[in-house]
Amino acid sequence: xxxxxxxxxxxxxxxxxxxxxxxxxxxxxxxxxxxxxxxxxxxxxxxxxxxxxxxxxxxxxxxxxxxxxxxxxxxxxxxxxxxxxxxxxxxxxxxxxxxxxxxxxxxxxxxxxxxxxxxxxxxxxxxxxxxxxxxxxxxxxxxxxxxxxxxxxxxxxxxxxxxxxxxxxxxxxxxxxxxxxxxxxxxxxxxxxxxxxxxxxxxxxxxxxxxxxxxxxxxxxxxxxxxxxxxxxxxxxxxxxxxxxxxxxxxxxxxxxxxxxxxxxxxxxxxxxxxxxxxxxxxxxxxxxxxxxxxxxxxxxxxxxxxxxxxxxxxxxxxxxxxxxxxxxxxxxxxxxxxxxxxxxxxxxxxxxxxxxxxxxxxxxxxxxxxxxxxxxxxxxxxxxxxxxxxxxxxxxxxxxxxxxxxxxxxxxxxxxxxxxxxxxxxxxxxxxxxxxxxxxxxxxxxxxxxxxxxxxxx
Ligand SMILES: CC/C=C\C/C=C\C/C=C\C/C=C\C/C=C\C/C=C\CCC(=O)O
Ligand SMILES: N[C@@H](Cc1ccccc1)C(=O)O
Ligand SMILES: [Zn+2]
Ligand SMILES: [Zn+2]
Numbered sequence: 169x170x171x172x173x174x175x176x177x178x179x180x181x182x183x184x185x186x187x188x189x190x191x192x193x194x195x196x197x198x199x200x201x202x203x204x205x206x207x208x209x210x211x212x213x214x215x216x217x218x219x220x221x222x223x224x225x226x227x228x229x230x231x232x233x234x235x236x237x238x239x240x241x242x243x244x245x246x247x248x249x250x251x252x253x254x255x256x257x258x259x260x261x262x263x264x265x266x267x268x269x270x271x272x273x274x275x276x277x278x279x280x281x282x283x284x285x286x287x288x289x290x291x292x293x294x295x296x297x298x299x300x301x302x303x304x305x306x307x308x309x310x311x312x313x314x315x316x317x318x319x320x321x322x323x324x325x326x327x328x329x330x331x332x333x334x335x336x337x338x339x340x341x342x343x344x345x346x347x348x349x350x351x352x353x354x355x356x357x358x359x360x361x362x363x364x365x366x367x368x369x370x371x372x373x374x375x376x377x378x379x380x381x382x383x384x385x386x387x388x389x390x391x392x393x394x395x396x397x398x399x400x401x402x403x404x405x406x407x408x409x410x411x412x413x414x415x416x417x418x419x420x421x422x423x424x425x426x427x428x429x430x431x432x433x434x435x436x437x438x439x440x441x442x443x444x445x446x447x448x449x450x451x452x453x454x455x456x457x458x459x460x461x462x463x464x465x466x467x468x469x470x471x472x473x474x475x476x477x478x479x480x481x482x483x484x485x486x487x488x489x490x491x492x493x494x495x496x497x498x499x500x501x502x503x504x505x506x507x508x509x510x511x512x513x514x515x516x517x518x519x520x521x522x523x524x525x526x527x528x529x530x531x532x533x534x535x536x537x538x539x540x541x542x543x544x545x546x547x548x549x550x551x552x553x554x555x556x557x558x559x560x561x562x563x564x565x566x567x568x569x570x571x572x573x574x575x576x577x578x579x580x581x582x583x584x585x586x587x588x589x590x591x592x593x594x595x596x597x598x599x600x601x602x603x604x605x606x607x608x609x610x611x612x613x614x615x616x617x618x619x620x621x622x623x624x625x626x627x
Contacts, residue, residue, distance in 0.1 A: 177317075177616075178612055178616070179312065179315050179317055179608075179612065181604075181605040181608040181609050183311065183601070183604070183605075187311065188601060191303075191307050191600070191601065191604055192290060192597050192600060192601075194226045194303055194307065195283070195290055195295070195299065195300065195303050195595075195600055196283035196284075196285065196290055196292075197222060197226065197283065198219070198222065198283075198299045198302070198303050199281065199282075199283035199290065199291075199292035199293070199294055199295060199299060200281055200282065200283045200292075201215050201218050201219045201222060201281075202215045202268075202281045202293075203216050203219050203266050203267050203268055203294075203329070204267070204268055204269070204270050204271075204293075205267040205269065205330055205331075205332040205333045206270060207333055208330070208333045208334060211244075211267065211330060211333065213243075213244065216243075216244035216266065216267070216329050217244065219244075219266050220240065220244065220246070223246070223306060226306075227306045227307070227309075227310045229310050229313045229314055230306060230309055230310050230313065233313055235250065235251040235318070236248055236249065236250050236251070237249040237251070241338065241341050241342050241345060242329070242330075242337035242338050242341040242342075243329075243337070244266075244329035244330075244338070245266075245327060245328050245329045245330075245337070245338035245339070245341070245342060246266075246326075246327040247324065247325070247326055247327075247342050247345070247346075248309075248324065248325040249322070249324055250309070250319055250322060250323050250324070250325070251322055252319045252320050252321045252322035252323070252615070253318055253319070253320050254320040254321065255322070257321040257322070257354075257615075258321075258352065258353070258354040259321065259322035259323050259324060259351070259353060259354065260321065260323050260324075260353055260354045260355050260356065260357070260532075260533065260614060261323060261324040261325070261326055261353050261355075261356045261357075261565070261568075261569075262305050262323065262324070262325050262326075262356075262357050262607070263301075263325075263326045263327070263328070263339075263356060263357065263358040263359070263560075263561060263562055264298050264299075264301035264302035264305055264327055264328075264358070264359060265298050265302065265327065265328040265329065265330075265331035265332070265335075265338070265359070265561055266299065266302055266327055266328070266329050267328070267329050267330055267331055267332050267333075268293045268294040268297065268298075268299070268332065269293070269297075269332050269589050271292075271293040271591075271593075274591075275591040275592070276291075276591050277291065278291045278292070279292075280292050280293040280591075280593070281293060285597065288596050288597055288598065289594040289595065289596050289597070290594060290595055290596075290597060290600065291592070291593070291594045292593065292594070293593055294593070295593050295594050295595040296576075296578070296580075296584060296587065296588050296593050296594075296595055297359065297588045297589070297593070298331070298359045298576075300576070300595050300600055300603060301359055301576055301603070302327055304600065304603040304604045304606075304607050305325055305607055306325070307604045307607075308605075308606075308607035308608040308610075308611065309325070309607075309611070311604070311608060312608060312611060312612075317611075317612070319611060319614075319615055320615040321614050321615050323614070324346070324351075324353075326339065326342050326561075328342070328561040331560070331561045335561045335563075335564055338561065339561035339562075339564040339565070340564045342564075343564045343565050343567060343568065346568055347567050347568060351568060352568060352569065353565070353569040353571075354533065354569065354571065355525075355531075355532055355533025355534075355569055355571035355572070355573060356533070356562050356565055356568075356569055356571065356572045356573065357533065357537065357573050357574075357575065357610075358560050358561060358562035358572065358573070358574050359560055359574060359576055360379045360382060360556035360558065360560045360562070360574025360575065360576075361377045361378060361379040361554060361556055361574050361575050361576070362376075362377070362575070362576050362578055362579065362580035363375070363376045363377075363541075363545065363548055363577070363578065363579045363580065364376075364377055364580055365579050365580065365581050366581045366582055367452070367454060367455055367582055367585075368448065368449075368452075368455060370448070373548075373549065373550065374547075374548055374579065375548065375549075375550035375551070375552060376541050376545070376548050376550070376552070376575070377552055377553075377554035377575075378527070378534060378537055378538075378551065378552070378553055378554065378573050378574070378575045379431075379553075379554055379555050379556035379573065379574035379575065380431050380524050380525040380526075380527050380534070380553040380554070380555070380572075380573065381431050381491040381521055381522050381523065381524045381525065381555050381556070382491070382521065382555060382556035382557075382558070382559055382560060382562075382563065382574060383461075383488040383489055383490060383491065383521055383555065383556065383557055383558075383559070384488070384489035384491075384494070384495060384518075384519050384520045384521035384522070385487060385488055385489060385518070385519055385559065386485075386486075386489065386495055386498065386499070386515060386517070386518040387484060387485075387486055387487075387515075387516040387517045387518075388484070388485045388486075388487065388502070388513060388514070388515055388516065389482060389483070389484055389485075389513075389514040389515075389516055390411060390414060390415070390482070390483045390485065390506075390511055390512070390513060390514075391411075391480065391481070391482045391483075391511070391514065392407040392408075392410045392411045392414075392480065392481045392510055392511055393407060393479065393512075394406060394407040394410075394477070394478070394479060394480075394510075395477075395479070396472075396476055396477050396478070397477040398475070398476075398477070399474075399475040399477055400475070402477060403477065406477060406478055406481075407470060407478045407479065407480055407481040408470045408471065408478050408481045410481070410508065410510055410511065411470070411481040411482075411483055411511065412481075413508075414506045414508055414511045415465055415468075415483055415485075417505050417506060417507075418463060418465075418485070418502065418505055418506065419463070419465065422450075422460060423460050423461040423462075423490075423493075423498065423501060424460060425449070425450055425459050425460050426459055426460055426461075426490045426492045426493065427449055427458075427459040429490075429492035430490065430491040430492030431491055431524050431527075431553050431554060431555050454582065454585055457488065457557045458554070458555060458557060459490070460490055461487060461488065461489045461490045461493055461498055462487065462488045463485050463486070463487045464485070464486045464487075465483060465484075465485055466484050466485065466486045467483065467484035468481075468482070468483045468484075469481070469482045469483075470482065484516075488557065489520070489521050490521065490555075491521035491522070491524065491555050492521075493521070495515075495518045495519070495520050499513070499515070519563075522562075522563055522566065522572065523566065523570065525570060525571045525572050525573060526570070526571060527553040531571060532571070532617065532619075533571045533573050534553070534571070534573060535617070536613050536614055536617055537551075537573055537575055537610075538551050539613055539617070540577075540606055540609050540610045540613055541577065541606075543609060544577065544602065544605060544606045544609060545577070556574045560574055562574060576603070577602065577603050577606035577607075578595070578599050578602075578603055579599060
C-alpha cells in the first residue's frame with residue numbers, strides 16, 4: 169500500500185551492461201529505418217510501417233503490459249495510454265516524432281541512415297531530431313516495466329509520423345481523438361529546446377532552456393503584375409525590379425529586437441548576473457532567431473523569355489513570428505516597409521505564436537522538469553523559461569492543456585544545432601543513455617511530486 173509519499177518505491181536509474189548495450193543498438197536500429205517526410209503527400213510509408221514493427225520487437229514488455237493500451241492513429245502514428253493506479257491524479261503526455269527530414273549522402277562523415285557508432289557517437293538523421301526522444305521514452309518505460317514499476321499517475325505517449333510536414337495526419341488526429349474522449353492533460357513535454365552550451369561567447373556555463381512558447385509563422389506571397397511588351401522599348405520599371413526593390417527593403421529592415429519581451433523577459437532575469445545583452449544576441453544568426461521575428465526569402469520566380477518584358481514577378485517569404493508579436497502586427501509592419509501598392513500581398517498560411525505556458529511554482533510540468541534536470545544534471549545551475557524557434561507537433565494540443573513544455577534533456581552546442589536538418593547529425597552514446605535516465609526519473613517524479621508547501625502567511 170502506498171503511503172502517499174511514495175519515495176520508498178523509487179527505482180534507481182542504473183542500467184546494467186546488457187541493458188546499456190541493448191539501448192544503443194535499439195537507437196541505431198531506429199536510425200537505419202529511413203522514415204523520411206518530403207512533403208505532406210510524399211512520406212515514406214514503407215519505412216513508417218517497418219518502424220511500427222520495429223518498436224514492437226524492441227519494446228516487447230510495453231506491448232504486453234495489461235495497463236497499457238496501444239493504438240495506431242492516422243495509419244502510422246502511435247498513441248500509448250498508460251493507466252496509472254491513482255485516478256485522482258491528472259494525466260500528462262510525453263511526445264516525440266518518428267519522421268525525419270531528407271538527408272542526401274553528400275557531406276556526411278558516415279551515411280545518414282547507417283546508424284554507425286564511431287568515437288562514442290551514434291551517427292545519422294534523427295539522432296537529435298527526434299528518434300532519440302522517441303526511443304528514449306519507450307526505452308525508459310520498458311525498463312521501468314521490467315523492474316515491475318506501476319505508475320500512479322496516468323500518462324499518454326504520442327508519437328507523430330508527419331511532424332516535419334505539419335502533423336495533420338498524426339498529431340492533429342491524436343489530439344481530436346483525445347478531445348472526443350474528454351481527456352484534459354496536466355501538461356505536455358515535447359521536443360524543442362535543450363541544455364544550451366557555447367551559444368553566447370560571454371556566457372561560460374551551460375543552461376537549460378525550457379521552451380514555454382513557440383514561434384508563429386507566415387508564408388507570404390508577394391506579387392507584381394505589369395503589362396508585358398517588347399524588351400527593345402522597355403518601361404522605366406519592370407515587375408522584377410519593383411519586386412526585388414520591395415524585398416530588398418524588407419531584408420534591410422529587420423523586425424524589432426524583442427529581447428526582454430514575452431517569455432524571454434524571465435530568461436533575462438534568470439541570467440541577470442551574466443554579462444550579455446540584446447545587441448549581443450543579434451550578432452549570431454541562431455540567437456538572433458530567439459530575439460525577433462525572422463524573414464527568409466525562400467522562392468523567387470519571374471520572367472518568361474529573354475526578350476519579353478516580364479508580366480509578373482512572384483516571391484515567397486517564410487516568416488517566423490516572435491511570441492511577443494502577432495500575424496496581424498507583422499503583416500502591418502511589412503506593408504509599411506514595402507509601401508508600394510503595386511506589390512500585392514497574399515497570405516498562403518499563417519498562425520500566431522503559441523500561448524505562453526506557466527513556469528511559476530505551481531506549474532507542475534515545469535517544476536517536474538526543473539526537479540529532474542537538477543538531479544540528472546547537477547552541474548547545470550541555470551534553468552530558464554524560453555522559446556522554441558522551430559515548430560513542433562505539440563502546437564496541435566492546445567485544446568487539451570495550457571501547459572506545454574518543449575525540452576530535450578540533451579546538451580546542444582552550436583555545431584549540433586547546425587546538424588539538425590543539416591549534415592553530420594549525431595548523439596553521443598553517453599548523452600543518449602542520460603536521456604533514457606532522465607525520462608526514467610521523470611516518470612517516477614511525476615508519481616511522487618509533492619507540491620511546494622505554501623508559507624503560513626499565504627494561507
Ligand atoms: C537568453 C538566451 C541565450 C542563449 C540561447 C542561445 C541559443 C539558442 C538557440 C537555439 C535554440 C535551440 C534549439 C532549437 C532547435 C531545434 C528547433 C526546434 C524544434 C524542432 C522542430 C523540428 O524541426 O522537428
Ligand atoms: N517542424 C518543422 C516543420 C514545420 C514547419 C512549420 C509548421 C509546422 C511544421 C519546422 O519547424 O521547421
Ligand atoms: Zn525537424
Ligand atoms: Zn523534431
